[in-house]
Each structure stands twice: as C-alpha cells, then as structure tokens.
Amino acid sequence: xxxxxxxxxxxxxxxxxxxxxxGSRAKLDVLIIEKGNFGGQMSTxxxxxxxxxxxxxxxxxxxxxxxxxxAEEFGTKFVKDExxxxxxxxxxxxxxxxxxxxxxxxxxxxxxxxxxxAGFKNEVELRARGVxxxxxxxxxxxxxxxxxxxxxxxxxxxxxxxxxxxAESVTIIHRRDxxxxxxxxxxxxxxxxxxxxxxxxxxxxxxGEEIVEGLIIKNVKTGETSEIPVNGIFVFVGxxxxxxxxxxxxxxxxxxxxxxxxxxxxxxxxxxxAGDVRQKTLRQVITAAADGAIAVIAAExxxxxxxx
Amino acid sequence: xxxxxKENFDAEVINYTEKPVFVDFWGEKCQKCxxxxxxxxxxxxxxxxxxxxxxxxxxxxxxxxIAQKVLGLPTMIVYVxxxxxxxxxxxxxxxxxxxxxxxxxxxx
Ligand SMILES: Cc1cc2nc3c(=O)[nH]c(=O)nc-3n(C[C@H](O)[C@H](O)[C@H](O)COP(=O)(O)OP(=O)(O)OC[C@H]3O[C@@H](n4cnc5c(N)ncnc54)[C@H](O)[C@@H]3O)c2cc1C
Numbered sequence: 227x228x229x230x231x232x233x234x235x236x237x238x239x240x241x242x243x244x245x246x247x248x249g250s251r252a253k254l255d256v257l258i259i260e261k262g263n264f265g266g267q268m269s270t271x272x273x274x275x276x277x278x279x280x281x282x283x284x285x286x287x288x289x290x291x292x293x294x295x296x297a298e299e300f301g302t303k304f305v306k307d308e309x310x311x312x313x314x315x316x317x318x319x320x321x322x323x324x325x326x327x328x329x330x331x332x333x334x335x336x337x338x339x340x341x342x343x344a345g346f347k348n349e350v351e352l353r354a355r356g357v358x359x360x361x362x363x364x365x366x367x368x369x370x371x372x373x374x375x376x377x378x379x380x381x382x383x384x385x386x387x388x389x390x391x392x393a394e395s396v397t398i399i400h401r402r403d404x405x406x407x408x409x410x411x412x413x414x415x416x417x418x419x420x421x422x423x424x425x426x427x428x429x430x431x432x433x434g435e436e437i438v439e440g441l442i443i444k445n446v447k448t449g450e451t452s453e454i455p456v457n458g459i460f461v462f463v464g465x466x467x468x469x470x471x472x473x474x475x476x477x478x479x480x481x482x483x484x485x486x487x488x489x490x491x492x493x494x495x496x497x498x499x500a501g502d503v504r505q506k507t508l509r510q511v512i513t514a515a516a517d518g519a520i521a522v523i524a525a526e527x528x529x530x531x532x533x534x
Numbered sequence: 535x536x537x538x539x540k541e542n543f544d545a546e547v548i549n550y551t552e553k554p555v556f557v558d559f560w561g562e563k564c565q566k567c568x569x570x571x572x573x574x575x576x577x578x579x580x581x582x583x584x585x586x587x588x589x590x591x592x593x594x595x596x597x598x599x600i601a602q603k604v605l606g607l608p609t610m611i612v613y614v615x616x617x618x619x620x621x622x623x624x625x626x627x628x629x630x631x632x633x634x635x636x637x638x639x640x641x642x
Binding site for chain 2: 261270324365
C-alpha cells in the first residue's frame, strides 16, 4: 500500500517551506510537492528587504535556499511534480500529480499566486519578446535599453529600482497620481536619476512586429494617447491565486482566493491553506511563513484528534 | 549538452538538417531556468537519439538571443531545418513536463 503522509503540502514557496519546517520539527511525516522552482515568487525577486533577519545576502534565491535546507535538515521530503487533481472526500486525502498519486491525512494548500495581466493589446503575443513579469529573469536583455514598468505598488518599485542597474531608463506608468508602495521605496525611486514617472496613465497597446518597440499609453484624466519608445515592458499590477485545481473541492471567494479561518482551516476537514493563495490583506514572505506555521499546528491537532 | 554561442550557432542550429534541434535559452540569474536544467538533462538522455539538445546562455550571448527574438526566460525552441518549429515561452512552462510534451511532438 502507498505510503500515507501526515501532511502533504502543495507548493514549495515560503508558506510551504515554513510548513515543512514546522511539520518535520514536530516529527510528522511531511511531503512538499512543487511543480516548478522552490521559493515560488520569492525566488524571482532580487531583494527581500523586509523579512526580519534577512539583511545580508537577502536575495530571493538565497533566502529560498536557506529555507529549503532548514526544512530538509529536519526531515521534510520534497518531490517535483505538478498537482492536477484532488479528492478531499475521504478521511485519507488523495492528491493526484502528473507523475504519481499521493495520500495524506491532511493537506496544506500553498500554491501561491501568479502575476495578473495588465490587459493591454499584444500583451500575450509579445510575452518573452519584451513583455515580462520577472525582472530578475529578464533584466539582462535590456542592458542599455529603455523600459517601462506598469504598476505603483511595492513590487513595481522594487523591481523598477533593480532594473536601473541594467536599463538606460525606467519609466513607471501608474494609473493614479499617487503610489501605494512603502514610503522608503518611494523615496528611493524618486531619488533615482534613471527613473521617470508617468501619472494617471494606463497601457493600451504594445507595439512591435516580433519584439517590443514601443508602448502606447492613455491618460485616464484627459483621454489622450501617446507612445513611449521602449523595448521592455515589465508588468507588476497584482496577483491572481493559483487555485483552478481546487475549484469545486473547497470554498473560495469570487476571485479564487481560498477562504480559511484564523487557524488556516478551510471548509473541508483536514484541508488547510497558507500563504498568498488565501483570502487576506497582506501578501508577503513574512505572512506566508506565518500562515505555514499556523497551518501545521492546526493540522497536527486535527491528526491527533482524528487518527489517535 | 551542446553549448551554443555566436561562433557555432549557425552551423549547429540554422544550417543543421539531420534532426530537430532543441535549444534551451537560459540565463545566469533566471532561477526558474536553473531549476529546470537537471530535468532538461534527463530529457536529453531520453530523447537525445532523435533530437539534438543544445543550450544558450543568454547572459553571455545577449545579442544572439535577441536576434532569435528571445527576450524572456526561460524560453525553449525546437528548430527544424533551421526554422523555428515550436516556441515555448515562460508562461507555457510550469514544469519540465511541458517541455517533454513539446519534445514528443518532434520525436519521430
Ligand atoms: C517580483 C516580486 C517581488 C516581491 N518582493 C517581496 C519582498 O521584497 N518582500 C516580501 O515579503 N514579499 C515579496 N513578494 C511577495 C512574496 O514573494 C509572496 O508573498 C510569497 O512568495 C508568497 O508565498 P507562498 O508560499 O504563499 O506562494 P508562492 O511564493 O507563490 O509559492 C507557491 C508555489 O506553489 C507552486 N505550485 C503552484 N501550483 C502548483 C501545483 N499545482 N502543483 C505543485 N506546485 C504548485 C508554485 O510553483 C510555487 O513555487 C514579492 C513578489 C514578487 C512577485
């Protein structure tokens, strides 16, 4: 018979890795299933300045590696697979991967979120041809070139500042005349000579035959359109949860975020959710890690009650 | 796996006609690319007899990548007779399984 794990964690971002650490320290049999890169969104960012303790060598990949090692040291098991289906109806939960089927007493969903599209013309057609959602992945291409950044939150500003190390100029297009980002980031951005702002504007169309050659923007106050000559368009306008696989199996809000209580319990017994995938106000590494820890404590309590 | 650069790209990819050529466009700072690499090596063991495997470090060969219209990572391309036959952009690659599916279409 297949091995039944105490906790199956779907997703190896900071929420999943933190669950792995807490679960294995509690001597539970913990498996993390990750389809892509460990660290999730965290592994794609150049700098995580606001996670307590991460000052030196605070790049996303290095923080990821340290979190992964720490979980592994206590016995967390890792597998590379993509979860494509689940059956949460029985006492033993079934998680179907592309390669294998897994069984667990509990499941923690930590599948995170992915960048939302900004919705301009040719955004999809010119993806990876100048339109990007990952500055650390693609910044190299834009050495000495002009790029635009869409968005006005923390991510948009952090990544814009990172891009100035490569690009000739970085133009931030924001739909309002005020930023949402943290004040310290705003200051950094305003003081950076390579960064320009265009306020009250939204992207309408990426221009270019095979690669991006320009971006048409529209002023939302005046309705006027204009074109800025850029070869790169980096989009940071928010996130959508990765929950398609769980639709119909657990309760979600209208945007697909999973609804939990403060102990990370979903509406299905034995199934928990942690991190960006959850309906909540602050989506950061620190809150993802906290969710992951709380979920394990709730899962452990459930296991002790249910399977004693 | 064959490492491509501007000296050998034309000979190994564009003017090569024996079998399809799979090119893994990656970069030194692209975490997703680095994570996929061991899996791509495994795919070479499995499909390497009928598909030629090559990789291109875009951090070292930026112009060459841009000339191939690659400005986003990871990107995986299969060339047949020097022409792009199929392109997987980053949004189409969530795991190595997606790359394998593409390769199967050329494994004849
Ligand atoms: C550009 C950028 C910069 C950021 N900067 C900061 C910062 O400076 N400070 C900060 O605190 N936060 C920052 N964040 C936010 C932070 O990265 C996220 O809040 C955090 O990573 C969320 O963690 P998570 O574990 O919930 O989800 P994720 O990090 O999204 O991880 C989810 C994981 O689940 C995997 N997965 C999804 N579906 C499946 C499936 N079906 N099967 C198997 N695996 C699956 C994914 O591949 C992924 O690895 C940034 C985010 C971005 C995008």
